[in-house]
Amino acid sequence: MSCQHLTEAGTAEPRTPDECADCVAIGNTYWVHLRTCLSCGQVGCCDSSPNQHASKHFAATSHPVIRSAQPGEDWRWCFVDEEIG
Numbered sequence: 001m002s003c004q005h006l007t008e009a010g011t012a013e014p015r016t017p018d019e020c021a022d023c024v025a026i027g028n029t030y031w032v033h034l035r036t037c038l039s040c041g042q043v044g045c046c047d048s049s050p051n052q053h054a055s056k057h058f059a060a061t062s063h064p065v066i067r068s069a070q071p072g073e074d075w076r077w078c079f080v081d082e083e084i085g
Contacts, residue, residue, distance in 0.1 A: 005078040006085035009065040012041035017069060020045040022053040033070050035077075039063035055079070 014036040015021065023031055023045055031045035035054035040063060044054030054066050058079040067076045076085045 003078045003081040003083040003085065005064040005080055006076055006083060009038040009067075009076060009078075012036070012038050014043045014069055015041045016043045019043065020049070020051070020053050022056070023049075023051055026051075033068070035066040036069045037061075037063045038065045038067055038076065043069055 020031045020034060020043055023029065028051060031049040031051070033046040033048065034043050035046055036043050037054070037057055039061070042057050044057045045051055047055055057063065058066070064080045065076050065078050068074065077083075078085070
């Protein structure tokens, strides 16, 4: 793994482990998968979801690394270097 962001990623716990709070706030209860920001714990929906809130969170905050919030998955993704770890 050559990505410094993945190596130094935080361990923030998901704020809303079972839902995308941004989707809920706009009255949408459909998302494909959830992702957790490892900098602050914000949970957002994935890019396969209509609203793509995890990517929008990165665009707004520059928090570089998310982790899959799906049961049984432990991979992480760096938006900056576009690398999985």
